[in-house]
Amino acid sequence: MNKKCLGCGAVFQTTNPLEPGFVDEKVKEKALVCKRCFRIKNYGDYQVIKKDINNYQxxxxxIKNKNDLILFLCDIxxxxxxxxxxxxxxxxxxLVITKKDLLPKSVKEAKLLNYIKENYDINVSDIIFVSSNKNYNIDALxxxxxxxxxxxxxxxxxxTNAGKSTLINQIIKSYAKKEGFIxxxxxxATTLDVIEVNLSDDLTLIDTPGLVSNNNYLTGVKPSEVKIIMPKVEIKPRTYQMKPYQSIIIGxxxxxxxxxxxxxxFTLYLSNEIKVKRINLNTNDYLRDLNKTSFDLDDKNDFVINGLCFCKITKSCKVNVYTKKNVDVFKRNNLI
Ligand SMILES: Nc1nc2c(ncn2[C@@H]2O[C@H](COP(=O)(O)OP(=O)(O)O)[C@@H](O)[C@H]2O)c(=O)[nH]1
Ligand SMILES: [Mg+2]
Known part of the structure; x- marks a missing residue:
């Protein structure tokens, strides 16, 4: 069988640097990871790879038709x-809800569990919150x-980005006592193909490339912006006492x-690194050329800008939300 990259799962090749699995000819015998993975790990620089999205599908x-256990990961x-x-x-x-460390400590897990059970019609054997970064609940998982x-x-x-590969690396570290390579x-689309990790004679964890959502704010955004928009540490909710006819500008x-x-x-949950300001409604038209969604919200609603933020409001009201085209903007019951 052809040798595969331990980082992203792609089969090694030495012909095209823009295709998955490229390694330089001179290191191909020794290399454990492809050039792209090497550069992500060592220099944090990311190269977009030409890869057919249908392949993920x-x-x-x-996997849908297998009888094996599925760990379905998503973050909150x-x-x-x-x-x-x-x-x-x-x-x-x-259902494994990842990145627990991003949620404010005041948010109670039991409440979120109830919320999920009451608001989503899901058929799962168990639900667990984990944090790979803080090694939280990995043993329970x-x-x-x-x-x-x-x-x-x-x-x-x-x-994609749910934290699948990070979780496997954390499990390898805790249970196989070595560094995970993924x-x-x-x-x-960091992980490009399935990666099988043999933990013991009776357990193999199989990492998969995640589905890339077309309706998430992060899709198609420049890497430097992703670093700002994707929260990395515990979110500090930001509350704004809104007076009639004001606006909030999110970066x-x-x-x-x-x-x-x-x-x-209004309480906003979003990356601490995004600058937010409040202005009087008609001070300027900044960002009003973006796609508009109008809402009638009641006092138990959040509105969500998928991949960017969610906002809890306390009284019924009308809002217009302007953001990038194709991003899902919707209301739901208050999550927190
Ligand atoms: N804060 C936090 N970030 C995490 C955690 N797990 C993963 N991440 C980050 O989420 C991003 C995506 O992780 P990755 O494992 O590549 O996701 P995958 O696409 O599902 O394999 C990376 O920037 C990780 O550092 C976690 O437990 N806490
Ligand atoms: Mg991955």
Whole structure:
């Protein structure tokens, strides 16, 4: 069998640097990872690879019909779009909510669990919150895996950036006592093919390339911007006491016009690195040329700009949200 990159799963080749799995001829015998993975790991620089998106769909469709245990990963910020496709598997599914460390400590897990059970129609054997960065609940997850698996193989699936590869590396570190080799990054499509990690005689974790969502703010955004928009540390919610007819400007990413004549309170959950300012509604038209979504919100609603932020409001009101075309903007019950 052809040698594969331990970082992204692509088969090694020495002919085209723009295709997956490229290694220089002179290092091809010794190399463990392809040139792109080497550069992501050592220099943090990311090279977009030409890769047919249908190939991910094919891998995903293949897994749907297996009887093996599925760990379905998503972070709290992409719940809504991810859970849309969680009921598609033949095998048992465990929902793993990743990056717990990003949530403010005041947010109670039990409450979120209830919220998920009440608001989404999902058919899963278990739900668990983990943080690979803080090694939180990894042992508990392993117990769930051992209890639910139906064979040696356990698949990790979920959108790109959900934290699949990071979780496997963390498990390798804790259970195999060595460094995990899988390449991780904040950019979409880092993992290019399935990667099998043999942890023991009766457990193989299988990493998969994540589905890339077309309706997520992060898709198509420059790597330097992804680093700002994707939260890395515990989010500090930002509350704004809104006076009638004010606007909130979120970096150069989105604008919210508040169109009601009562005071209100908006709490934004987003990366601490994004600058937010409040202005009077008609001070300027900044970002009003973006795509507009109008909402009538009630006092138990959030509105969500998928991949960028969500906002909890406390009184019913009307808002206009302006953001990039194709990004899902929607309301839901208050998550927090
Ligand atoms: N804060 C935090 N970030 C994480 C965690 N797990 C993964 N990430 C970050 O999320 C991004 C995507 O991770 P990756 O494992 O490549 O996701 P994959 O596409 O699902 O394999 C990377 O920037 C990771 O550092 C976590 O537990 N906490
Ligand atoms: Mg990955």
């Amino acid at each position: 094919e891998i995903f469709d293949g 910020f992409t719940l809504d779009e991810s859970l849309n496709y969680i009921n598609n598997f033949k095998g048992k599914v465990v 392993m117990r769930i895996i051992m209890k639910n698996k139906s064979s040696k193989n356990v698949y990790l699936v979920g959108n 390449t991780t990054s904040s950019l979409p 150069n990413y989105a604008r919210i016009d508040y169109l009601s004549d009562k005071k209100n309170s």
